[in-house]
Amino acid sequence: MNILALIKQVPDTSISLKINAGGADIEYRDILWVINPYDEYAVEEALHIKERHGGSVTVVSMGPDRTADIIRSSLAMGADEGVHVKDAIFNGSDAYSTALILSKAAALLGFDIILCGKQAVDDGWGQVGPALAEILNIPSVSSILKLEISEDKKIAAATREVDEGLEMVEVSLPALFTVQQGINKPRYASLPGIMKAKKKEIRILDAGALGISPNEIGREASRVELRKLSYPPERKKGKILQGDSKTATGELVNLLRNEAKVI
Amino acid sequence: MSVWIIAEHKAGIITDGTLEAISAGRLISALTGGKLSAAILGNNLDALADMLSGTGINDIYLLDSPLLSQYTSDAYIAGIEPLIKLHKPFLILMPSTCLGRDLAPKLAARLKTAYLSDVNSIEMTGSEIFFSRPVYGSRLVSTLTCSGERPWIVTIRPRAFEKTEAAQKKAKTENQPVHISPSSLRTVIKGFEQTQKGAGLTEADIIISGGRGMKDAENFKMLGRLAKILGGVVGASGAAVDAGWMPHSAQVGQTGKVVSPKLYIACGISGAPQHLAGMSTSKCIVAINKDPDAPIFKIADYGIVGDLFEVVPMLIEQLKK
Ligand SMILES: Cc1cc2nc3c(=O)[nH]c(=O)nc-3n(C[C@H](O)[C@H](O)[C@H](O)COP(=O)(O)OP(=O)(O)OC[C@H]3O[C@@H](n4cnc5c(N)ncnc54)[C@H](O)[C@@H]3O)c2cc1C
Numbered sequence A: 001m002n003i004l005a006l007i008k009q010v011p012d013t014s015i016s017l018k019i020n021a022g023g024a025d026i027e028y029r030d031i032l033w034v035i036n037p038y039d040e041y042a043v044e045e046a047l048h049i050k051e052r053h054g055g056s057v058t059v060v061s062m063g064p065d066r067t068a069d070i071i072r073s074s075l076a077m078g079a080d081e082g083v084h085v086k087d088a089i090f091n092g093s094d095a096y097s098t099a100l101i102l103s104k105a106a107a108l109l110g111f112d113i114i115l116c117g118k119q120a121v122d123d124g125w126g127q128v129g130p131a132l133a134e135i136l137n138i139p140s141v142s143s144i145l146k147l148e149i150s151e152d153k154k155i156a157a158a159t160r161e162v163d164e165g166l167e168m169v170e171v172s173l174p175a176l177f178t179v180q181q182g183i184n185k186p187r188y189a190s191l192p193g194i195m196k197a198k199k200k201e202i203r204i205l206d207a208g209a210l211g212i213s214p215n216e217i218g219r220e221a222s223r224v225e226l227r228k229l230s231y232p233p234e235r236k237k238g239k240i241l242q243g244d245s246k247t248a249t250g251e252l253v254n255l256l257r258n259e260a261k262v263i
Numbered sequence B: 001m002s003v004w005i006i007a008e009h010k011a012g013i014i015t016d017g018t019l020e021a022i023s024a025g026r027l028i029s030a031l032t033g034g035k036l037s038a039a040i041l042g043n044n045l046d047a048l049a050d051m052l053s054g055t056g057i058n059d060i061y062l063l064d065s066p067l068l069s070q071y072t073s074d075a076y077i078a079g080i081e082p083l084i085k086l087h088k089p090f091l092i093l094m095p096s097t098c099l100g101r102d103l104a105p106k107l108a109a110r111l112k113t114a115y116l117s118d119v120n121s122i123e124m125t126g127s128e129i130f131f132s133r134p135v136y137g138s139r140l141v142s143t144l145t146c147s148g149e150r151p152w153i154v155t156i157r158p159r160a161f162e163k164t165e166a167a168q169k170k171a172k173t174e175n176q177p178v179h180i181s182p183s184s185l186r187t188v189i190k191g192f193e194q195t196q197k198g199a200g201l202t203e204a205d206i207i208i209s210g211g212r213g214m215k216d217a218e219n220f221k222m223l224g225r226l227a228k229i230l231g232g233v234v235g236a237s238g239a240a241v242d243a244g245w246m247p248h249s250a251q252v253g254q255t256g257k258v259v260s261p262k263l264y265i266a267c268g269i270s271g272a273p274q275h276l277a278g279m280s281t282s283k284c285i286v287a288i289n290k291d292p293d294a295p296i297f298k299i300a301d302y303g304i305v306g307d308l309f310e311v312v313p314m315l316i317e318q319l320k321k
């Protein structure tokens, strides 16, 4: 089983972010970068499948130099290979172009299963996985909470989250899955794992290696243009309701009924 | 310049998310002067067409086939792609639900056109349409434009638009031929397990959430009682879900559900950025927490500093009056 886990580096989810002087991007100074939380589940699931069915796990990430950090931390968790998709001409690619670039990498590396996160928590598109499946012409299942591979490794049974509950589906491999929170608990890297990962060579794939021409990707080819970032409107200052519980809750009910008019 | 809605329906009813997407569609049609059309995919659609008819839509296209009785992206795309190529709408809207967020990016990739998910406001300046959506876990808002081949495909965030108002005019309904070859369907649906009624958290008007301060699973029953009185549903923080007190599907936040109810009551939740990412756009926020410095109070409209085990039962009592 050749399993690819696609991972993206995103700003830490707890820090506040500033908009840069250009107004259409964030200020990159002082940012702590982490692996997209959903992608950590993807790596864990990939390792889990390998442990049960054999094969190898390759993590693939597109991004600038700093992206090597999350590739290395995934190697430390136990991934066999790390691939860094990197080229200056990839800058500014929208999610579709990103999927296009990653599709070339996937085709080059070969795969039976591709795992992606449900969405990246920075841009929140939730597009790269489904678009990648479409470009590769393989079936995909979104937002999965459980994955089982048949003994002959030909069929995957997935449980996916839908609005009112859970849906059980089957697809033939090769296929792509996007993983939802709850599917597993990512393991911590072991010390030997960390040591081994340090020595591992990360394979770099650039536009030349992938056979991508500049006019297919990057800012120019983007169908979506980010024009402006802004801060969300500030909420108006709230009221702390004083007095004992009885007084405070009485006042709360009154305010909810007559001021906010929400009950 | 026509705008299309792909209507979502459940148990024979057009969903609220669809009625909200129609509102967004009416807004754009009013600005561009284009027609508004809707496509309904499924099996036995006449009653659904009647429901959509008086919502301000000009044309309704019915794609009626047993192969569409359950959603699979393969069947839906096979059904709708020829129709899109024939009519060439410039924009397709659908609700940002599990279905929409699966279908829309695949359809856009198939057509090689722009895709925007989770849009919560739309404006027009000159001839350009600006779409806004939350990014970085609702810490920032991005405003975007689309270009290139059409249709651009957009999912609309639940509760960002009001449900569409009834319109005088009735829509013209047309049955469309559906050609789907069963052998082209790659996903086979094996089963379904209902865990909640309706869309649950994402479409709820009132949400009562509990966090680590709830102390155990049993105490969530108290929030259930409060939710019942208010006609709401119960949600949870990441900490409460990690502790196993509530299922993952109830988690609100960055890696959980993003919600925008009329009323959000946070009980024993500190207000970590990852939690705020999921609920900070709620219309009215109430915080009940014993720590006066808890960050949740910074975004709450009403706060009660106190022990939730005293405050919540008292609140239930006051509401019964
Ligand atoms: C990558 C990542 C993703 C995450 N995603 C999410 C997410 O989607 N959703 C989410 O919620 N979190 C998420 N988290 C976790 C988040 O950082 C916080 O740890 C979590 O939100 C804290 O939950 P809490 O407020 O219930 O617990 P705490 O922060 O421990 O707060 C408990 C609060 O309860 C109060 N309290 C205790 N006892 C009482 C009492 N008797 N009466 C009144 N008040 C009381 C305390 O004063 C305290 O403020 C994520 C974290 C990471 C790193």
Ligand SMILES: Nc1ncnc2c1ncn2[C@@H]1O[C@H](COP(=O)(O)O)[C@@H](O)[C@H]1O
Binding pocket: A006, A007, A008, A036, A038, A039, A042, A060, A061, A062, A063, A095, A098, A102, A115, A116, A117, A118, A119, A120, A121, A123, A124, A125, A126, A127, A128, A129
């Ligand atoms: N630059 C990237 N490199 C590798 N994988 C990515 C990249 N961007 C997105 N992905 C994958 O696609 C998923 C969805 O991303 P998005 O469509 O941006 O929300 C992520 O969770 C990753 O699994």
